[in-house]
Amino acid sequence: MADAATPAMFAIVTTDKNTVLYGGMAPVFLAPNNVERDRVAMWLCRITNAIVHDLHNGTVILTVNQASASSG
């Protein structure tokens, strides 16, 4: 592995549904505010071994990396 494995987007959690178009590959979870969004994101990521990334527009995405269990 010379480069990091390409992660797959697993889920999207957002407070602003205008930032996300439906019909993609990942389920979208709506949250009323940032606190609830972070709570949902944390539950999902702990359950699925995903990594959370903040897009800074009210949306966080969860990505699952095949090699995430072994590579730092």
Next chain:
Amino acid sequence: MSGASAPVNWTPMIIAFLAGFISRLLYLRSGRSHNPGYPSGYMIQIALGVIAAMIGSSVIVSLIGKEFTAATFLTLAATQFFNVRSNERKTLEQEESLILVGRGAGYIEGISITYEARNFLAMLIALATSIVAELNLWVGIAGGIAFIIFGEMYMSGPRLGQLVDVEITELRYEKGTLLYVGPVMLMEVGLADSRERYRKEGVGVLLKPRDARGEAVLWNVAQRQAIAHLAAAAVGVQKDVGYPEQGVICRMNMPAGLGQAGLAIIPVERDTEKLVRAIRNVPVLESSKWSRVRNTKKQQKRKGEAHG
């Protein structure tokens, strides 16, 4: 040896065997690669070392005794040692999926090559010593010691600390979620909980290359994986399955490309001195032995600073 041949002089063989075996034993000190770790692992290596030293020491003696068949068979036995590398690699690769911070393929290859090379070195030292010991007992002993010292010097590669300065540096965030060590961005931490963990318990380390060689070493991703592994092995890492973004990460200064690397770790044992010592002691991998790279961006920046 058959009864018809001349009486065998065992002395050179014994001295040579001891020299070869000692050289193999000297390198079995764990610590460096955390492998072997258990008596069973040592046992395999010691047994192989005994065989290697035996082969090396008996070739000359059997040639002198005009036992050419025996000498030929001994060279045949030597080829068995080519399997050592693939065996060692297989073991370590199996382990890779079971440890949270992997060694990386480059480091695994380095360890396996070293193991293989060490057996052949034991063989060569035994062979060379047996030649010298044919002359005289004391010359043989002196020669054996000299060969062992020479082998030790020649076989130990450079350590990271010789090429790179290691400094503890504070972790900080930019734009709220981007984790930085000094000027090096490591990753985007989207989860507030993880950000808090890095802020409270994380330790940042900045790796500054001293010269062009050190920079070439840091640019190698296998080398950085080895650094992450050995850092985690030294102070532990608070990471478990289900927490992929917490633990240890080692990245280059990108996109600025100024050739420094940063490392963030959430250690179990908060001993920064031990961490720095472990990173300085990381072996420079064979795969990172590129030629020197002269960083033009760094030179431009330096010029800019001089003018400004």
